[in-house]
Amino acid sequence: xxxxxxxxxxxxTKAGDWRNYKRLxxxxxxxxxxITVYEKHGGYQTIAAILKEARDPKxxxxxxxxxxxxxxxxxGFSTGLKWSFMPPVDDRxxxxxxxxxxxxxxxxxxxxxxxxNPHRVIEGILIACYAMSLKAAYVYVRGEYDAYITHFEQAxxxxxxxxxxxxxxxxxxxxxxxxxxxxxxxYICGEESSLMNSLEGKxxxxxxxxxxxxxxxxxxxxxxxxxxxSLAQAALALEIGPEVYAKIGAERHPGIALYGISGHVVRPxxxxxxxxxxxxxxxxxxxxxxxxGKKLKAVVxxxxxxxxxxxxxIEGVTMDAESLRDAxxxxxxxxxxxxxxxxxxxxxxxxxTHFYHHESCGQCTPCREGTGWLEKLVTRIxxxxxxxxxxxxxxxxxxxxxxRTVCALADAAAWPVRHTITxxxxxxxxxxxxxxxxGADLGGDGHTGDGATVAVEPA
Amino acid sequence: DEExxxxxxxxxxxxxxxxxxxxxxxAVMSVLWLAQDKFGWLPPEDMKLVATSIxxxxxxxxxxxxxxxxxxxxxxxxxxxxxCTCFSCQVMGGYDILHYLEDKLxxxxxxxxxxxxxxxxxxxCLGACGSAPMMQVTNxxxxxxxxxxxxxxxxxxxxxxEDLPFESVTLPxxxxxxxxxxxxxxxxxxxxxxxxxxxxxx
Ligand SMILES: Cc1cc2nc3c(=O)[nH]c(=O)nc-3n(C[C@H](O)[C@H](O)[C@H](O)COP(=O)(O)O)c2cc1C
Ligand code: SF4
Ligand code: FES
Numbered sequence: 180x181x182x183x184x185x186x187x188x189x190x191x192t193k194a195g196d197w198r199n200y201k202r203l204x205x206x207x208x209x210x211x212x213x214i215t216v217y218e219k220h221g222g223y224q225t226i227a228a229i230l231k232e233a234r235d236p237k238x239x240x241x242x243x244x245x246x247x248x249x250x251x252x253x254x255g256f257s258t259g260l261k262w263s264f265m266p267p268v269d270d271r272x273x274x275x276x277x278x279x280x281x282x283x284x285x286x287x288x289x290x291x292x293x294x295x296n297p298h299r300v301i302e303g304i305l306i307a308c309y310a311m312s313l314k315a316a317y318v319y320v321r322g323e324y325d326a327y328i329t330h331f332e333q334a335x336x337x338x339x340x341x342x343x344x345x346x347x348x349x350x351x352x353x354x355x356x357x358x359x360x361x362x363x364x365x366y367i368c369g370e371e372s373s374l375m376n377s378l379e380g381k382x383x384x385x386x387x388x389x390x391x392x393x394x395x396x397x398x399x400x401x402x403x404x405x406x407x408x409s410l411a412q413a414a415l416a417l418e419i420g421p422e423v424y425a426k427i428g429a430e431r432h433p434g435i436a437l438y439g440i441s442g443h444v445v446r447p448x449x450x451x452x453x454x455x456x457x458x459x460x461x462x463x464x465x466x467x468x469x470x471x472g473k474k475l476k477a478v479v480x481x482x483x484x485x486x487x488x489x490x491x492x493i494e495g496v497t498m499d500a501e502s503l504r505d506a507x508x509x510x511x512x513x514x515x516x517x518x519x520x521x522x523x524x525x526x527x528x529x530x531x532t533h534f535y536h537h538e539s540c541g542q543c544t545p546c547r548e549g550t551g552w553l554e555k556l557v558t559r560i561x562x563x564x565x566x567x568x569x570x571x572x573x574x575x576x577x578x579x580x581x582x583r584t585v586c587a588l589a590d591a592a593a594w595p596v597r598h599t600i601t602x603x604x605x606x607x608x609x610x611x612x613x614x615x616x617x618g619a620d621l622g623g624d625g626h627t628g629d630g631a632t633v634a635v636e637p638a
Numbered sequence: 639d640e641e642x643x644x645x646x647x648x649x650x651x652x653x654x655x656x657x658x659x660x661x662x663x664x665a666v667m668s669v670l671w672l673a674q675d676k677f678g679w680l681p682p683e684d685m686k687l688v689a690t691s692i693x694x695x696x697x698x699x700x701x702x703x704x705x706x707x708x709x710x711x712x713x714x715x716x717x718x719x720x721x722c723t724c725f726s727c728q729v730m731g732g733y734d735i736l737h738y739l740e741d742k743l744x745x746x747x748x749x750x751x752x753x754x755x756x757x758x759x760x761x762x763c764l765g766a767c768g769s770a771p772m773m774q775v776t777n778x779x780x781x782x783x784x785x786x787x788x789x790x791x792x793x794x795x796x797x798x799x800e801d802l803p804f805e806s807v808t809l810p811x812x813x814x815x816x817x818x819x820x821x822x823x824x825x826x827x828x829x830x831x832x833x834x835x836x837x838x839x840x
Contacts (some may be wrong), residue, residue: 207815284763285724322708358658363706380663439765441726448768448810448830470832530728
């Protein structure tokens with residue numbers, strides 16, 4: 180069967196001449212994870228130059244801010260700006276928390292950075308520590324990444340050995356320790372305040388904000404939490420120059436993206452390209468299109484919580500916060516799931532609701548109860564036991580969860596439900612119990628109703 | 639009676655953990671890992687040992703251990719197959735793999751085989767979605783791009799008492815630029831693959 184491939188050779192995209200893009204974050208250098216190879220390619224020169232010139236830490240933070248780098252952990256907040264929120268130095272300790280929890284379904288990029296370019300991450304941590312004048316960084320990596328933690332710890336030991344980390348780094352009076360902390364399997368620990376509680380050895384319930392980490396973070400001290408990828412990119416931005424970095428990719432969400440593309444494409448994987456790539460370019464050209472010559476049905480752009488887009492919604496949409504917002508979704512983590520025409524969207528959503536129900540920490544009632552109900556109702560529909568009014572009930576439930584909880588997990592659970600149902604309503608309706616005639620007992624509870632939303636067909 | 643104690647080396651390791659944080663409680667996760675690696679799981683006696691070794695109330699240690707899925711509060715099978723059926727793995731046939739393993743080993747998810755050798759669990763996203771479907775074996779190695787044939791091979795390897803190799807997953811761009819391997823010290827190199835269209839999909 181010949182399926183036409185959409186033409187996607189738009190000459191000008193936000194990603195520029197991406198076909199000739201030379202990778203910077205995961206460049207094609209064999210054994211870059213080894214410290215000598217990293218050094219040979221300019222590694223640790225950026226932090227060395229900062230130390231040598233004894234640059235003003237605040238100016239280093241401002242420099243990162245001017246690169247336009249936005250966090251790669253999901254929320255897309257300006258990294259340099261976040262650093263500037265740290266209060267002035269006093270005699271209290273202050274900390275950096277490095278978020279390597281990477282548990283948002285569909286996301287698998289940080290893992291490749293930890294394996295293939297760990298020293299870039301370490302250099303980013305050092306720069307952050309310098310810019311915020313702090314002496315200890317905790318790298319929180321999900322426990323399942325056991326093998327990658329071992330790799331990263333080896334890299335860290337080598338960096339200590341060579342004097343890049345620890346006391347009096349490179350003979351200056353700048354000292355910073357980096358500690359790797361292994362998680363043990365809980366999605367919620369990726370949420371920054373949960374991560375802090377987990378690190379402190381408490382049950383990892385998210386904290387109410389404010390106070391924000393910069394005021395009261397780890398052990399009550401000023402703290403900044405950054406994603407692994409954000410820190411690696413901060414180091415890179417300073418190496419190539421913030422003004423150069425700012426010109427890569429989409430103007431308002433500049434820089435490099437590690438697109439983790441999974442699902443029904445011919446060639447899935449982690450790809451490094453500028454931000455602002457056309458979704459169609461990523462799917463049809465970079466990843467070779469849909470496997471088996473099938474048609475595209477849906478795409479989740481940036482991890483399981485970002486709203487799904489139908490195939491007809493992605494034309495001209497680029498991978499950056501603005502374009503995706505206009506299209507009705509979000510950039511998230513850049514972990515893109517591609518689904519072909521055979522995908523059962525109800526079953527797909529059912530598994531997502533199971534995930535969030537399983538991972539809710541149970542602290543807030545709307546989340547604990549809500550995620551349970553979402554799973555129960557979607558499961559019921561998937562098993563052919565649902566009623567049409569359940570669909571509206573689900574949307575209503577989402578409204579009761581969004582923006583009412585301690586952390587954003589409840590929102591993250593509600594968004595996919597809301598948007599998958601509205602965008603694939605036919606499929607959900609098709610799985611519900613058929614309505615026999617107008618005014619039927621649609622809810623199965625003795626009441627009639629729902630006429631407005633139900634297209635009723637005679638049996 | 640078996641003596642439940644940490645060795646001198648392990649005590650030194652605990653000392654290092656304690657020195658890594660401003661407060662002792664923060665070492666609890668690392669010491670729980672140490673205990674689980676040593677004893678295979680975390681029965682109450684071992685959690686008590688963890689509690690005394692870092693001077694933390696036992697109830698708090700239990701509170702932490704029960705928060706996380708990777709700490710075994712019940713005795714696990716010798717080999718625990720954590721099959722990812724989440725999100726990407728689900729649309730790539732993760733359930734086919736799960737059911738294949740269930741049939742092959744004669745146990746359902748959550749169960750342990752009568753001889754104590756095998757346990758199957760359904761996992762949430764393990765951060766390897768591009769090489770879906772995949773699984774993790776006993777909190778250790780990831781096995782990518784699962785097919786029934788690969789499941790058979792993994793089980794055969796484990797039955798022989800051999801270790802699974804660490805599979806380094808090459809970036810697609812490296813297949814063009816580096817001949818498909820960016821690490822000369824990798825035990826095994828795999829590429830990202832798309833699973834063939836499953837029987838269950840029409
Ligand atoms: C439920 C939930 C889970 C999260 N999981 C992660 C994660 O696994 N990794 C991550 O970097 N950020 C995660 N975040 C975002 C963090 O809270 C935080 O915003 C981020 O680490 C900040 O880093 P950045 O500014 O460098 O992106 C999560 C947020 C929520 C609400
Ligand atoms: S929103 Fe959910 S996960 Fe977040 S704190 Fe509340 S109950 Fe826990
Ligand atoms: S969904 Fe299975 S590894 Fe991410």
